[in-house]
Amino acid sequence: MPDWDDLRIFLAVSRSESLSGAGKALRLDPATVGRRIAKLEEAMGARLFVRNPQGYALTVDGQRLVAHAAQAELAVAGAMDELRGTAGSLTGQIRIGAPDGSANYLLPQVVAAICDENPGLDVQIVALPRVVNLSKREADMAIAVSRPATGRLTVQKLTDYKLHLAAARSYLARHAPIETLNDLQHHRMIGYIPDLIFDSELDYLAETGVKGLGLASNSVSVQFNWVRLGAGVAIVHDFALPAAPDLVRILPDQLSLTRSFYLIRHPDDRRVDRLNRFAEALAAGVRREVARLEAQVDTEQA
Incomplete structure (x- = not known):
């Protein structure tokens, strides 16, 4: 039967899909991780991983073992909490x-x-x-x-949370007024890099009708800082606006998003x-x- 330490290493490799990633998480040399996996496979009498260009992928036997190993992990964690007297507490x-x-x-x-x-x-x-x-x-x-x-x-x-168009007062003072959504065509828009949007719920600008962006980033924080510095107009989380008092919502009666x-x-x-x-x-x-x-x-x- 495999011991818990071998199962712990097996779980780390299954999650990182590499010996180096598992070694980093466990603070072990990758070569040591590889030897422990070989030892576990010998003890189990089964191949648990197959090496491919992306790294270490679980075999069918490995996938069967993952569920049991994860349950063992939870049992060990629960036992440690009880022994420390911390079961049920937030520690x-x-x-x-x-x-x-x-x-x-x-x-x-x-x-x-x-x-x-x-x-x-x-x-x-x-x-x-x-x-x-x-x-x-x-x-x-x-x-x-x-x-x-x-x-x-x-x-x-x-x-649920709300989002609205927003810009810095300094930007609005320097540019033509925004009275309708059509006016956005004449302003620099800020948003996500289109091909890096990882969830369709984040494709905010599709609802404005604006074609193209003047500034784009895959990071909301970068977008927010551009808006805060007066670089353009963006759709911003309402809960972020208190962090930048100079920002004001634009056309809230014409565009209000809920996510x-x-x-x-x-x-x-x-x-x-x-x-x-x-x-x-x-x-x-x-x-x-x-x-x-x-x-x-x-x-x-x-």
Whole structure:
């Protein structure tokens, strides 16, 4: 029978799809990782990985073993929590993946408040301009802007949020007035690089009728900074506007977008009490913060 340490290394290779990636995560030399995988395959009497140009891919036997190894991982984590006397408490490390809009302008204050109430908690926010891969354990949970179409995952809707056209007062003072959506054709527009939009929900400018962009980035933060510096007009999250008081909404009665945030989790993690409790605190905090910030913007820009 394989021991837990071999299974731990097997899981790391299955998630990173490479010896070097697993070695980095486990702080082991890649050659050591390779020897341990060979040892496990010998003990199991089965080939668990096949090497291809993309890295290490699971064989059918490897895919069967992953589910059992993941259950063993959860059992070990639960046992460690009980031995430390921390079962049911919010301690240890939790990693959240999120699009960089929410990661920059929403999650910092939400997570900080949770950590203030739970000093033993260590939270990492991974801001990525793509969907976070939970099956490879890039994060313990992820926030997304649409429900995943495939995968063995659990999905919880967090909240709706609003977006509007916005520009800096300094930009508006230097350029022709914007009185209709057609006027946008004569202004520099800021948005996503079209072929790098990873979710159709982020294709905001398609709803403006504008053809082409003057400035584009795959990062919401870069777009936001361009708008803040007076470089052009963009569709901006309402919850981000309080971070830049010089920005004003444009044509809110003609264009108002509503999108949603979803919390995505691996189903096996539903049995881990501390992750469930953190997810509940995160969901409540996100809903509360979006409502607070949007109400602040509505009041200030009425």
